Structures are given as C-alpha cells and as structure tokens.
Amino acid sequence: MINIIWLALLVIGVIMAVVTSITTGSFDPLVQVTDALFNQSKTAVDLAIGLIGLMALWLGLMKLAEESGLIDLIAKAVRPIMVRLFPEIPADHPAMGAMIMNIAANMLGLGNAATPLGLKAMQELQKLNEKAETATNAMVTFLAINTSSVTIIPATVIGIRVSAGSGNPAEIIGTAIFATTCSTIVAVTAAKLFSKLPRFQLKPEDV
Amino acid sequence: MFESVINGISALAIPIVIVVIPVYAYFKKVKVYEVFVEGAKEGFQIGVKIIPFLVAILAAIGVFRASGAMDLLVKILGPVTDAIGMPAELITMAIMRPLSGSGALGVMTELVNTHGADSMIGRMASTMMGSTETTFYVLAVYFGSVSIKNERHAVPAALLADLTGIIAAVFICNMVF
Numbered sequence: 001m002i003n004i005i006w007l008a009l010l011v012i013g014v015i016m017a018v019v020t021s022i023t024t025g026s027f028d029p030l031v032q033v034t035d036a037l038f039n040q041s042k043t044a045v046d047l048a049i050g051l052i053g054l055m056a057l058w059l060g061l062m063k064l065a066e067e068s069g070l071i072d073l074i075a076k077a078v079r080p081i082m083v084r085l086f087p088e089i090p091a092d093h094p095a096m097g098a099m100i101m102n103i104a105a106n107m108l109g110l111g112n113a114a115t116p117l118g119l120k121a122m123q124e125l126q127k128l129n130e131k132a133e134t135a136t137n138a139m140v141t142f143l144a145i146n147t148s149s150v151t152i153i154p155a156t157v158i159g160i161r162v163s164a165g166s167g168n169p170a171e172i173i174g175t176a177i178f179a180t181t182c183s184t185i186v187a188v189t190a191a192k193l194f195s196k197l198p199r200f201q202l203k204p205e206d207v
Numbered sequence: 208m209f210e211s212v213i214n215g216i217s218a219l220a221i222p223i224v225i226v227v228i229p230v231y232a233y234f235k236k237v238k239v240y241e242v243f244v245e246g247a248k249e250g251f252q253i254g255v256k257i258i259p260f261l262v263a264i265l266a267a268i269g270v271f272r273a274s275g276a277m278d279l280l281v282k283i284l285g286p287v288t289d290a291i292g293m294p295a296e297l298i299t300m301a302i303m304r305p306l307s308g309s310g311a312l313g314v315m316t317e318l319v320n321t322h323g324a325d326s327m328i329g330r331m332a333s334t335m336m337g338s339t340e341t342t343f344y345v346l347a348v349y350f351g352s353v354s355i356k357n358e359r360h361a362v363p364a365a366l367l368a369d370l371t372g373i374i375a376a377v378f379i380c381n382m383v384f
Binding site (some may be wrong): 005006009010012013014016017020029032033035036037039040041043045047048049051053054055056057058059060061062063064065066067068069070115118119122123125126127129132133134135139140143144146147148149151152153154156157158160161162164165166167168170171172173174175176177178179180181182183184186187190191194195197198199 | 212213214216217218220224225228229231232235237240242243244245246247248249250251253254255257258261262263264265266267268269270271272273274275278279282302303304305306309310312313315316317320323324325328329330333334335336337338339340341342343346348349350352353354355356357358359360361363364365366368369372373375376379380383384
C-alpha cells in the first residue's frame with residue numbers, strides 16, 4: 001500500500017507538471033518539480049540531524065525509567081484495568097505481564113522497547129489459543145489498544161516541532177492525550193462489540 | 208476551563224517528567240548520569256536511521272506539491288473535510304498515518320515546515336502524529352510473529368480507532384488553539 005501511494009505521488013506529480021507545462025507553454029512547473037526534489041532531500045537530512053539531540057535526551061530519560069523500575073511500577077498500577085479488559089486471560093499468566101509492559105512502554109513513547117515486549121505478549125497469548133491460525137478475542141483487543149497508541153509523551157513529534165522552530169513545542173501533549181484517549185476507548189469498545197458479530201464469530205468447525 | 212486544563216497538562220508534562228524520572232532513579236540507586244548517557248547514545252542512531260525514509264517521502268510530497276497536484280486534491284476533497292473543521296492539507300496525513308510511521312512522520316514534518324509548527328495545520332498534524340499508530344505495520348508484525356492468518360475483527364476495530372483519533376485531534380485542536 002505504501003508502495004503504491006509513494007509511486008502515485010511521484011508519477012501523478014510529474015504528469016501534472018508535464019500537462020501544465022504544455023498547456024501554459026512554459027517549463028516552469030517542471031523546473032519547480034526538480035527544485036522541490038533537490039530541496040526536500042536536503043531538508044530531510046537537516047531535520048534528521050536536528051532531531052538527534054532531542055531523541056538522545058529522551059532515550060536517556062527512558063533508560064533511567066527502565067533501570068529504576070519505574071516502568072514496572074506503572075505496570076502494577078494498570079493491572080486492575082487489565083484484568084477487566086482481558087477476562088479470558090488468568091491474572092497471573094505471563095501474557096498479562098508482557099501486555100502491561102508493552103502498554104506502559106507505549107505510554108512513555110518508548111517505541112523501540114515496546115515492540116519486543118508486544119511480540120513477547122503475542123507469543124504468550126498464542127499459548128492460550130486453541131486455533132493456531134485464528135486470532136483470539138484477547139489478541140484483537142490487545143492489538144486494538146496497541147494500534148490506538150496510548151502515548152503520554154510523543155517525544156519524536158516534539159523533537160520535530162523544536163527543529164521547525166515552534167514557540168511551544170510541547171503544547172500538543174494535552175491535545176494528543178485527549179485524541180489518544182478517544183481512540184483507545186473506541187478501539188476497546190469496537191474490539192469487544194465486533195467479536196460478537198456473526199461475521200467474526202469463532203466457528204465450531206474451525207476448532 | 209477545559210481548555211486551560213489541556214494547556215496545563217501540555218505545559219507541565221515535560222518539566223515533571225524531567226524531574227521525576229531521574230530523582231526516582233537516584234533513590235533507587237541507579238547511576239543516573241551514566242545510565243542516561245548510555246540511553247542517549249541510541250538517539251544518534253535513530254536520527255541517522257530515519258534519513259532515508261524522510262528523503263523518500265519528502266521528495267515525493269515535494270513533487271506532488273510543486274506540480275500543483277496537491278492543490279487539485281485539496282480542492283476536490285475540501286468540502287468533505289471542511290464539514291468536520293479539518294484543513295484539507297491534512298488529508299495526506301490522515302491517509303498515510305495507518306500505513307507507514309516514517310511516511311506519516313515525513314508528511315507531518317513537511318506540513319510543519321510549510322505552514323509553521325504553531326499554525327493550526329501544524330498543531331493538528333502534530334496531534335494526529337502523537338495520538339495514532341501505524342496500524343497496518345503493527346498488525347503485520349504482531350500477527351505475523353505468531354503466524355495468525357485469520358485476524359478476525361482486528362482491522363475494522365483498529366481502523367475505526369484511527370478514524371476516531373483523527374477526528375478527535377481535529378476537534379480538540381479547533382477547540383483549544
């Protein structure tokens with residue numbers, strides 16, 4: 001999908017420039033396309049370099065949160081919610097711990113550390129799965145929560161805002177928390193409701 | 208009232224985090240300075256790692272915009288997005304977000320640079336980026352890792368959540384900023 005979109009952006013852009021060049025009788029649109037290509041490539045590097053300082057600051061802090069056990073602390077705090085969200089998973093099952101750690105890591109914007117924890121959680125959930133190739137309700141709920149992204153500090157976004165010269169780069173934290181809360185509520189509700197639809201029901205013959 | 212709560216959270220979040228985490232770690236006998244530096248080293252790698260993605264996406268969007276194709280798309284979809292208070296410039300962002308994290312980061316960067324980080328478009332793009340996730344990537348990686356082939360209701364549930372996130376971002380930004 002991303003392949004098609006990327007290609008479409010380039011191809012449609014160039015065709016458009018050619019058509020405009022022909023209709024207006026000037027090479028201007030084509031020259032502008034070329035300029036855009038060169039300038040944007042240069043901008044990409046400037047931006048990435050500008051981001052390094054902030055990413056370093058943030059990942060340094062996250063390492064401290066990890067080593068000090070702060071992440072485990074958050075994990076413990078959300079355990080009661082987890083038991084309600086995943087009634088079919090025993091509270092002391094390793095899947096529960098891994099899912100909590102993954103969600104806690106996501107909340108703190110720890111993308112890199114979150115993925116291995118999420119994969120570990122999937123492995124554990126799979127052990128409770130009776131039909132190896134079909135997702136369980138718990139798996140879908142976990143994925144829905146994960147993709148609706150419960151993020152408290154979007155560090156990368158703030159970093160980009162800093163390099164773009166924002167007067168208040170962190171001002172979007174509040175709005176992002178609001179939006180992510182809405183999407184997470186919808187994610188959980190949809191995952192729970194959809195699991196009851198006939199289309200998605202587990203059929204006996206699959207077992 | 209609601210507006211100042213949201214703004215208050217934004218203003219307080221970073222200063223609190225920057226004090227609480229190191230102080231907590233210190234009392235837990237973590238070598239704060241050394242561990243911080245060790246973690247910070249990764250920041251450099253991430254910065255360098257995203258360069259190819261940024262070049263690819265920024266170049267493609269640059270062409271699309273410079274050719275006038277973007278203006279055309281904005282004109283076509285404008286009435287739909289106007290209805291929910293979303294600037295049409297954010298359409299690419301909304302389409303890209305569930306497909307590719309680095310792609311969306313590229314789009315956000317481009318919007319923030321073109322319109323300004325503190326413009327409404329810049330703020331909405333930042334909020335969308337910070338509040339949604341690369342749905343299809345997560346689905347592929349997570350289900351792939353345990354060879355799940357029938358993903359059942361995961362895709363509709365996740366996409367509905369993405370849509371909600373985008374609409375909520377538009378709504379709250381219009382309200383707060």
